[in-house]
Amino acid sequence: MWRSAVARDLERPRRVHRTDWMALLSGILFIVLGILIMTRSITDPLVLLPVLVTGLGFAGLVSIISRVFRSK
Amino acid sequence: MCAPLVLSHDGGMTEAPSREPAAPPRVLRRSSEGRFLMGVCAGLARHTGIDPVVFRVGFVILLFGSGIGLFLYIAAYLLMKEPSGRPGLIEQWTHRDFDADTVMALLTAVLALGLGINLSTVWLDTGTLVAGLFLAVALLAAHAHGVDLMKLARSMPERLNRRPAPSDLDVPAGQERVTDFPPPPSPPVTPQPSPRTSEQPAAERPAATAAHASVPPETREEPLRPYGVQEEDAPGAPGHDGRTRVAPAYEPAEPAEPADPAEPPVSPAPAEPEPITYSQGGYGTGGYDAHERPFAPHGPYQPLDPAKRTTWSPYDPALYDPARFAPPPAPRPVRPRQPRSFIGAITILLATIIGGIIVAVQAASPSGVQPTVVGGAVLVTLGAGLLIAAWWGKGAGLVAAGTMVALLIGVGLMFGGLPAKVGSSVWVPTTIEETRQVFDVGVGDGELDLTELTLKPGSTLEVDVAVTLGTLEIVVPPDTRLEVHATNKVGDIQVDQSLRGGVDVKLDKVLEPDVKPEGEPATIVLNIEGGVGDVEVRRGA
Numbered sequence: 151m152w153r154s155a156v157a158r159d160l161e162r163p164r165r166v167h168r169t170d171w172m173a174l175l176s177g178i179l180f181i182v183l184g185i186l187i188m189t190r191s192i193t194d195p196l197v198l199l200p201v202l203v204t205g206l207g208f209a210g211l212v213s214i215i216s217r218v219f220r221s222k
Numbered sequence: 223m224c225a226p227l228v229l230s231h232d233g234g235m236t237e238a239p240s241r242e243p244a245a246p247p248r249v250l251r252r253s254s255e256g257r258f259l260m261g262v263c264a265g266l267a268r269h270t271g272i273d274p275v276v277f278r279v280g281f282v283i284l285l286f287g288s289g290i291g292l293f294l295y296i297a298a299y300l301l302m303k304e305p306s307g308r309p310g311l312i313e314q315w316t317h318r319d320f321d322a323d324t325v326m327a328l329l330t331a332v333l334a335l336g337l338g339i340n341l342s343t344v345w346l347d348t349g350t351l352v353a354g355l356f357l358a359v360a361l362l363a364a365h366a367h368g369v370d371l372m373k374l375a376r377s378m379p380e381r382l383n384r385r386p387a388p389s390d391l392d393v394p395a396g397q398e399r400v401t402d403f404p405p406p407p408s409p410p411v412t413p414q415p416s417p418r419t420s421e422q423p424a425a426e427r428p429a430a431t432a433a434h435a436s437v438p439p440e441t442r443e444e445p446l447r448p449y450g451v452q453e454e455d456a457p458g459a460p461g462h463d464g465r466t467r468v469a470p471a472y473e474p475a476e477p478a479e480p481a482d483p484a485e486p487p488v489s490p491a492p493a494e495p496e497p498i499t500y501s502q503g504g505y506g507t508g509g510y511d512a513h514e515r516p517f518a519p520h521g522p523y524q525p526l527d528p529a530k531r532t533t534w535s536p537y538d539p540a541l542y543d544p545a546r547f548a549p550p551p552a553p554r555p556v557r558p559r560q561p562r563s564f565i566g567a568i569t570i571l572l573a574t575i576i577g578g579i580i581v582a583v584q585a586a587s588p589s590g591v592q593p594t595v596v597g598g599a600v601l602v603t604l605g606a607g608l609l610i611a612a613w614w615g616k617g618a619g620l621v622a623a624g625t626m627v628a629l630l631i632g633v634g635l636m637f638g639g640l641p642a643k644v645g646s647s648v649w650v651p652t653t654i655e656e657t658r659q660v661f662d663v664g665v666g667d668g669e670l671d672l673t674e675l676t677l678k679p680g681s682t683l684e685v686d687v688a689v690t691l692g693t694l695e696i697v698v699p700p701d702t703r704l705e706v707h708a709t710n711k712v713g714d715i716q717v718d719q720s721l722r723g724g725v726d727v728k729l730d731k732v733l734e735p736d737v738k739p740e741g742e743p744a745t746i747v748l749n750i751e752g753g754v755g756d757v758e759v760r761r762g763a
Contacts (some may be wrong), residue, residue: 153723173617177608180601180624187631188598195635202628204351206621207358214365 171216175209250322251303261305262298269322284356290336291545297332301325309386319386326364327374327381333357380537538666563616570623573600590647590664597631604638650674654683663689671697672746673762678743690753701739702746705758706731710752717759727752736761 183202186192192201253264256274263281265322267274280676284291300312302325313320320328341434344350364371577600584591604624611617647668651657652675677683677699687696698704707730708715714723717731735743750757 155238170612170617172621174612176621176624177605177612177616180605180608180628182605183600184601184603184605186598187601188595191593193635195632198248198628198635200351202625202632203355206625207355210235210362211358214361214371217365218370221370221372 168220169216170213172209172213175212176206179205179209225537248318248322249303249307250301250325251307252299252305254305262295262302265302265305266298280356283352284333287352288336288340290333290340290349290353293336294329294332298325298329300721301328302759313386317386318382320385321381321384321714323369323374324378324381327378328358330357330364333360347533351372364452377537563611563614565607565611565614566616566619566623569604569610572607573603573623576600576603590662591645593634593664594631597627597634601627601631622637652676657683657685659686661685661687663692663694665686665691667693667695669695669697671762673697673699675699677744677746679739679744682745682747684747684749686749686751688751688753689755689757692755694750694752694755694757696748696750696757696759698746698759700736700761700763701743703735703743704731704733704759705745705747706733706750707748708750708757708759710750710755710757713752714756714758715750715752716757718761 154166179202183192183205187198192198248269249264250269252261253268254261255264257264257276263274263277266272266277281291281295284294287515294645301309301310301320303310303313309319312318324702333353334357337350337357340347340350340353362531512561577596578598581591584595601624604620608617608624611620645664646667647661647663647666648671649656649661649669654675654677657672657675661668668687668689670685672685675683687694704717706717708717708728710727712725713727714721715727715729716722717729718733720729720731722729748759750759
């Protein structure tokens with residue numbers, strides 16, 4: 151594992167940044183929610199809050215999974 | 223189960239202090255102190271340092287939210303060790319030993335299994351959301367505490383196959399145990415009258431063993447040590463087969479007979495201790511001193527070293543010592559401090575500017591400021607900033623800001639919808655056309671003066687008025703017939719001399735004109751929808 155990690159890093163030396171999946175998915179979530187709120191498509195807090203919590207939880211889960219795979 | 227025995231300087235037989243593993247794995251046991259039911263939550267709280275109320279509330283939410291809480295509690299009860307430290311039920315049934323991380327991983331697996339069952343049966347419902355949320359929180363918490371989830375998952379087969387320490391299991395007296403696990407963690411030392419023995423036949427013992435028996439007892443006055451492990455762990459020692467060698471430290475006691483009947487028995491002869499000399503061999507060559515101990519040129523033999531045990535495995539997380547057995551870990555690269563990112567600050571500043579522009583534009587419009595549009599625009603701006611931050615990092619602050627804005631919008635929707643505008647409002651309509659709108663105060667104080675209206679005799683005018691938070695005062699002409707249909711969530715509704723207050727107030731009232739008009743009186747129908755605050759309807763002068 152140690153060797154493979156080194157080899158993998160050597161294969162991709164030009165990589166300067168990694169995608170922040172939490173930020174990416176949260177950004178998409180906020181944009182969609184903002185549009186739906188502005189167009190009055192969402193007027194019920196019982197819709198807005200679960201969507202917000204579920205979306206953020208999903209984003210966090212994806213972020214954790216990506217970090218776990220990167221740390222291999 | 224016998225503790226290791228050595229001879230004391232006075233010739234008496236005593237037990238050596240028990241051995242402890244170099245890195246004893248943390249165990250997760252139920253707690254009998256402060257428990258409600260079985261001590262599961264108290265044990266989890268003691269282990270994690272979190273208030274047990276958190277775990278109790280979590281189990282209750284999982285119980286009533288999805289039903290998984292019951293199975294999770296039962297699983298925790300079965301998996302966790304007893305408050306006394308004895309193995310849990312599943313450990314007893316399977317003859318295994320689970321450390322704390324293993325138990326927590328198994329509980330997480332139970333929760334994930336419940337979530338999977340929910341997803342496969344009812345797909346998305348409250349139970350699925352609750353279980354998914356708790357699973358995400360559990361994984362986030364584990365990750366935040368530095369748990370390498372992937373490494374933990376890879377080590378699960380090894381962890382699940384760990385055998386319990388001998389002291390944890392009840393073994394009939396006289397029955398030998400075949401061990402492949404490290405010694406138990408410090409069982410209490412009790413006097414042991416039975417002398418030490420070895421399972422090896424006397425004829426098969428090496429000469430060193432015979433020499434050992436002939437050594438005067440005073441030379442055995444040394445720091446107490448586990449006797450059997452020395453024999454077992456010594457490289458090249460007789461019976462050193464790697465895994466099936468019986469650990470003499472836990473052998474049943476037998477009478478202390480010399481290996482060779484011709485040898486003189488050990489006599490309790492008080493004498494001065496003699497220095498220990500290593501007579502032959504060297505470390506790694508199978509050499510032993512006169513006491514059957516492996517040659518240790520660098521000081522006293524350290525049987526507690528996990529690497530010298532026959533059960534040592536490089537994959538056993540409890541015994542793994544990367545400093546000795548793994549290739550030297552690459553020095554952790556010191557990450558250069560990331561350059562300061564201004565994406566978050568710029569995005570928040572941009573969102574503020576956009577929100578302010580929208581407020582300014584809407585404030586000049588007749589409809590007033592619409593917080594819905596402002597909040598949505600701010601949320602979209604923050605989302606766009608997060609998309610940029612996804613590639614250049616440091617977007618955590620924006621996630622928090624966006625979450626707060628969305629929560630504020632949600633709270634606003636929860637309390638009677640978002641207010642259409644904020645501030646004081648005064649309406650004095652003079653024509654019928656001007657009344658064909660909803661006079662929405664939003665947040666603030668509002669006054670609607672209808673005394674300037676010119677109404678035809680016998681006509682009916684319907685006016686809709688709303689307020690979210692604040693006071694509303696409506697003034698009606700004295701020569702009109704008034705029909706009021708008012709609701710208020712919290713506060714008072716006063717119509718002329720009638721007052722009604724409280725929560726979810728509803729008032730329907732009809733008032734005849736105070737001043738008799740010429741001809742048929744006109745009728746004004748007031749539909750008032752109040753939020754939090756007071757509503758007053760009164761006659762004008």
